[in-house]
Each structure stands twice: as structure tokens, then as C-alpha cells.
Amino acid sequence: xxxxxxxxxxxxxxxxxxxxxxxxxxxxxxxxxxxxxxxxxxxxxxxxxxxxxxxxxxxxxxxxxxxxxxxxxxxxxxxxxxxxxxxxxxxxxxxxxxxxxxxxxxxxxxxxxxxxxxxxxxxxxxxxxxxxxxxxxxxxxxxxxxxxxxxxxxxxxxxxxxxxxxxxxxxxxxxxxxxxxxxxxxxxxxxxxxxxxxxxxxxxxxxxxxxxxxxxxxxxxxxxxxxxxxxxxxxxxxxxxxxxxxxxxxxxxxxxxxxxxxxxxxxxxxxxxxxxxxxxxxxxxxxxxxxxxxxxxxxxxxxxxxxxxxxxxxxxxxxxxxxxxxxxxxxxxxxxxxxxxxxxxxxxxxxxxxxxxxxxxxxxxxxxxxxxxxxxxxxxxxxxxxxxxxxxxxxxxxxxxxxxxxxxxxxxxxxxxxxxxxxxxxxxxxxxx
Numbered sequence: 001x002x003x004x005x006x007x008x009x010x011x012x013x014x015x016x017x018x019x020x021x022x023x024x025x026x027x028x029x030x031x032x033x034x035x036x037x038x039x040x041x042x043x044x045x046x047x048x049x050x051x052x053x054x055x056x057x058x059x060x061x062x063x064x065x066x067x068x069x070x071x072x073x074x075x076x077x078x079x080x081x082x083x084x085x086x087x088x089x090x091x092x093x094x095x096x097x098x099x100x101x102x103x104x105x106x107x108x109x110x111x112x113x114x115x116x117x118x119x120x121x122x123x124x125x126x127x128x129x130x131x132x133x134x135x136x137x138x139x140x141x142x143x144x145x146x147x148x149x150x151x152x153x154x155x156x157x158x159x160x161x162x163x164x165x166x167x168x169x170x171x172x173x174x175x176x177x178x179x180x181x182x183x184x185x186x187x188x189x190x191x192x193x194x195x196x197x198x199x200x201x202x203x204x205x206x207x208x209x210x211x212x213x214x215x216x217x218x219x220x221x222x223x224x225x226x227x228x229x230x231x232x233x234x235x236x237x238x239x240x241x242x243x244x245x246x247x248x249x250x251x252x253x254x255x256x257x258x259x260x261x262x263x264x265x266x267x268x269x270x271x272x273x274x275x276x277x278x279x280x281x282x283x284x285x286x287x288x289x290x291x292x293x294x295x296x297x298x299x300x301x302x303x304x305x306x307x308x309x310x311x312x313x314x315x316x317x318x319x320x321x322x323x324x325x326x327x328x329x330x331x332x333x334x335x336x337x338x339x340x341x342x343x344x345x346x347x348x349x350x351x352x353x354x355x356x357x358x359x360x361x362x363x364x365x366x367x368x369x370x371x372x373x374x375x376x377x378x379x380x381x382x383x384x385x386x387x388x389x390x391x392x393x394x395x396x397x398x399x400x401x402x403x404x405x406x407x408x409x410x411x412x413x414x415x416x417x418x419x420x421x422x423x424x425x426x427x428x429x430x431x432x433x
Contacts (some may be wrong), residue, residue, distance in 0.1 A: 002371075027196070034188040038181050047180040048252075053292045054191040055248050060272040060284035061198050062241035067270075068278035069202065071214030072127075073135045075266055076142025077242060077411075079122065080115040082261030083145070084243025086156065087114035087166050089250040096168040104166055104177050108190050108247040115243020116236050122139045124237040127228055130217065142266055149258035158247070161257025164250065177251065187248050194241055199281055201237065210234050269296070271309070275316055278322025286324050304369045311361070339424045346420045350413040357406030363399040366390075 029248065037050055068071040078228055088111040094100045102110070126137045149156040156162070166177045178185055201207045209230055212220045217227045250256050268291060276287020294312070298305040320327060334340040363383065370381050370390040379391040388395050 020046075022173070030195070032194055034192060038184055042178060045270070049185050049292065049296055051180065051184045051252050052188050052296055053289050054187040055245050055252065056269075056272060056288035056292050057191055057285050058194045058241055058245040059269050060276070060288040061195060061281075062238045063269045064278055064281075064284045065198065065210075065234055065238040065241070067273055068283070069207065069214065070210040070231060072231060072235070073132075073139040075135055075263065076128075076138035076140075076145075077238075077269055077271070078238035078261050078263070078265035079142050079145045080118055080242040081246035081249070082256070082265070083118050083246070084115035084239075085246030085250040085256045085260050086162065087111065088243075088247035089162050089256045090155075092164045092166065092168065093162075096165055096277050099171075103172070104168065104251065105172075105186055107264065108244040109129070110245040111247025111250070113243065114242045115246065116127035117239040117348075118243075118371055119236040123232050123239070127231040127235055130231065132228070139263070142261070142263055145261050146258060146263065156258060157256070159258070161255050161259075163255045166251050166254055183252055187252065190244060194244055196287070198241060202281060206230070206233060220334025271313055274278070275313060275323060277325030279322055280325035280329060282321045283325035290324070302366065302369075303374075304365050307365060324374060334424065336366065337428055339428060343417070343420055343422055346413065346417045350410070350417050353406060353409035353413040356402060357410055360399055360402035360406045363395065363402060367395055367399060381409055 034054075036046060041050065059077075063074070063077045063079075066074050066077070068157060088107050089340070091100065091102065091110050092104070092107060095102050096103075121143050125339065126134055126338045129137060132206060150158065166183070175182055177186065209220065209225055213225075213227050213230050220227050220230075246256075246260065249260070272287040272291040275290055276285065277283025291309075294305055294309045298308060302308070316323065331340055331343075364382060366381065367390050370379060379389050380387065381390050382388070
């Protein structure tokens, strides 16, 4: 997309600064999409799903400040989101009891400040080391906080957690945060603000030096920067945004429990960031959406959703280590040179082959699950409204046929995509239109 230039006058000099119209278009489209989505998806489940996506986007982007931007692999990032959620829900209960005054819409600030506070506390210890040692320390901190959640029931609420009521105070312009749509728009506003703030941070000197610490910490030390201090500051900022996501989660679910600080939640945000692509800013956004689709939407359809998520993650690690965002970024040069249309037919064949193989995987997994785990409820089952008996031979033969057809089709499609890709790259390198 072409860039428009704007004139900037500084003293007696004049310079031209390009205005990135593509960037403005992307952010504008993101805001518009958040605004209109509830108008098309009006069901309660859809609103809940989109709300959880917004919360997870903030959480995943905050984690990527550590992993993608600074190269810090953490196994305990849920600590900051969870503790931020606990502080926020206590404050919300105090608001409901009339002890303090605070609008519900500003509660994420409380969660963010709480997350930053614990980032200051725990980060001073964890950032003393880097690499694998840092990862192990964060895991220990996470397990320590999770164990504390059962040892201090007055603060953590024990096994049942702490519940609240988000409908406190007088309505402002009729907004009570009772309906799910009002909560969604609150989450959407904070999600957009957090995304803009975290993107702006990547353009700051601290964001740039964090990238340098990720790529070559020895050289950063050589030019005079304290890499431990850089990691410490980044962790505090990351914990702040994680706390915002935790407070929004407390508002959305009206309950916070030990699960919010568990290793499962820390592992979930790691999966989201890696699946989407930690090397690209919007990668965790994609990963958060995919993860919520697995954890919420798919879990309603099948009890084997964790197996599908695990298989998907393994395939991403093996074949697309850069995440989904890396696949999209590979298409940008083709789109800019008008070569993408040459790849579309082969991409279509590969997608069709992938769907056949996916059907084979789904049928096999559901058959095995029905026979091995759920056979006590009978072996009759249905997929896509097609009923059959998992104990008979016919569905297994269909699964075998799909496997053979899918594997052969994928092999052929992969060869065609690679050949066309090499041809297009050669044309681009040779300067042909």
C-alpha cells in the first residue's frame, strides 16, 4: 500500500516523514471488527467466546513481551494475571460493600498495578538469571504461588475461590455490566488500548534494546547496557498488562480461583503465543483466538479437545515453527509483487487435501475415544449428523480410506506447492512481472 508523506517543519529545516497508511488501516480495521462483531454474533455463547478472546489476546501479548520481544521463556506468567485478578476481585467486593469508590470500568487499572507490583517483587529474583535458569525459576515461583492459594484461604478463597458481583454502583449512561454484551465492549476497549500500548512500547528505546538483549546479550553488555535491568523492566511492564487481563477475567466470570495462577494457565498462554507466532507482534493475537476456539468452542463439541490441541501444537512445532503469523508474512512479498494469484490454485489443492486428512484424524480419534473411554454409554455415535456404530468394521474402513487418500493427496499437493513456490521466487529474483 502506498504511503502518504506529510511535511514536518522543525526550526528552519523541512523534512518529510512517511505516513504508514497500511498500519492505520490495520488498526482501524481491528477497531471496527471489535465494534461490529456483537452485531452479527448475538448469541450468549458467541458473546462469551469473544470476551474470552479479548482477555486472552491481552494475556498472550503481555507474555510475548517476554518471549518474543526479549527472549525470556517463562513458565509462570499466570502468576501476574492471577494475582492481579485476586486483587481486583477484592477491590470489587470492597466497592460493593461501600468501603471504597471505584467505577467497574477502571478496575483493570487496579489489576494492572497489582500485576506490576508482583512483577517488581518476583521479577527482582527471576531476572537475576536468563535462559533456562530463568525459565526454571519462573516455574518455581508459579508453583509456590499456586501452593499458597490453598494455604491462605482468607486471600485466595481456598478451593472454591472468591466470587463477586460486577453490578455495583450506580449505572452510568444505563451501563450496569449485567448483560454480557456490555462486558464484551468493556473488554474490547481495554483490549484495543492494551494492544496499542504494547505495540507503541515495541517502538520505544526500551523495546528496541529488549530486542537486542534477545538477539545478542553479550554485545548489549559490551556497549554499556545492563541486560538484567532491561529484563527486569520488561517483566514489570509485561506483568502490568497481564494484571489487566486478570482483572477483566474477574469481571467477566465474577469468580477467581486457584486455577488462575496454575501451571495449566501459564502453559496455555505459552501455547497461544507459540501457535500464533512469537516473532511477529500480531502473532499472539492469532494464537489467542485459535487457543480459545480449541479450549471453549471445541471443548463443547468433543471431550478429546486437548488431544486435538496437542496434535495441532506438535504439527506447528514440526512444520511451522514460526507460527501462523510467519505463514501470513511469507505471502506479503507475493501480494506486493502480484504473484500471490499464481499460488492460489495450489494452495486450494493443499487445503482440500488437508481437509481430507483432517477428516481422517477426527474420525479416528472419535472412534478410539468412543471404544476405549466412553463404551459404557454404548458404541452408537454420530459425526456431522451421520450416525453409526463404532464397534462395527465399516467406520474403521472409512477412516483407513480417508488416511490413505489424505496422505497421498497431501504428498502430491506439497510437491506442487513447492514447485510453484520455487518458480515464483525465481521470477521475483529475476525481476519478471
